Amino acid sequence: MDNSTLLLLLAFLVSYLRTVIFFRGNQSRKSSKLPPGPRPFPIIGNILKIGKKPHQSLSELSKTYGSIMTIKLGTITTIVISSPEMAKEVLHKHDSTFSGRTVLHILQTLDHHKVSVAFLDPSVHWKTLRRACVTKVCSSSQLDSTKNFRLKKLQDMLEYLDECCRKGDDQVLDIGEVVFTTILNSISSILFSIDLAGFASDSTREFRDAIRGVMEEAGKPNIADFFPALQVLDPQGARSRMDVYAAKLINIIDDIVGERMEGRAAKMEPKVWNDALDSFVLQMEEDKPQMGRLDTVHLFGDLLVAGVDTTSTIEWAMAELSKNPEKLEKAKKELQHYVIGKDIILEESNVSTLPFLRAVVKETLRLHPPAPLLVPHKALEDVKICGFTVPKNAQILVNIWAMGRDSAIWCNPNQFMPERFLESEIDFKGHDFELIPFGAGRRICPGLPLAFRSVHLMLASLIHQYNWKLADDLQPHEIDMEEKFGLTLKRVQPLKAIPSKVY
């Protein structure tokens, strides 16, 4: 028997013993009654029931076991929440107790989990990082002052699309790729005034590939998360791949931050950039800085990866509008009516005058939330909910995908009907628990205000200025809406179309 087989057996034995001890412990705590759920197999628990689309399989299971349900993923006790009422219990009433994070094995790469705003448990340091993220990047005054950075990136996208239109009929574009490039550059220019991706060139491949790699690895199920004892072995090699991607990403950001710091220290930096990095560096020069270079670099990494969520929303919205041409026509008419001038670049302030466009975005986020199970939360102590006990350290998944498609909440839930939001006050800012694509409570997405502006502006520009002919003569009803579960909920088939200028 070779060493690695021996280690594997040992790890399974440890996992098994931990499972047995856990169950014994549970039985002895007479008062603790877990929420109902499917009977788990020894050791593997309910892993086999989850499949490749956990949001969908968990949605099916919750129809049998209810809107608060227990499943065992290997050794990990997981509580799945599937109704707005239960989501309110978890994210509002018991917000502080449920605001911990379970950390995937691969996210321990470069000790990221020790400095990450997205994966630290609440602490003084986490609060500092969140405050920095809100005040230095995503507050409305900060967003107003970086408006021109985003407009410039939007203009770059429109110039690229115009160029494609001029080239003629064979310019098939992957809409998701075009949007991804624009969003990435938009966030990187807000952060540090640099474009990290190009539409057509290979010069920026390194960063692009690294960020894609991080997203792919973080989205794949990893057996080492279900059996922590296996983490030393990294049986799927996920951790070593992640180490490579994360190192590339972090090194590129660290070089950018270092260059700015050194330039300032050597007084070679006469320019005021007015980007976020300016204020982070200023803060680092204080006597007792609350955040150092490492914190800043990892925070920028988090913001770039999390910010790319915006891409999938725009791609899904374009897919839904292409599949439903009468809704697309309505959105175009609204834009023609309210936006003066045909070639004009929309301003973020135009969004408030576009109720149908806003309804399209809400409807897209209802049907295709980029994070269908939010980012997993963790119970920081035992909590009683509706007569059940959620044990300390349990992982909490809030299945907002299931809530978005629940016929008890929405009429014709599987249909794309933006009109349902025209007469409704429901919003996605974390108060209406039937629609929480950004989460709610203290872990709510801090990038919401930025995402709000970017999604509306880019979507409006794509439909106001261009007509899109589906590639391969595909008909609207033939568009494949199959979902792929990962770090974000992506389309299995990328949306490909040929743009032509409207005016």
Ligand code: HEM
């Ligand atoms: C349509 C776009 C977006 C959606 C739907 C979205 C959704 C989410 C969700 C569901 C969470 C987890 C909430 C929870 O744990 O309960 C989250 C967290 C987060 N998002 Fe977003 N997000 C978007 C865009 C952005 C942008 C543009 C940024 C910043 C540039 C951003 C930064 C973050 C960060 C830093 C966290 C972690 C917060 C924490 O754990 O305390 N997101 N987002």
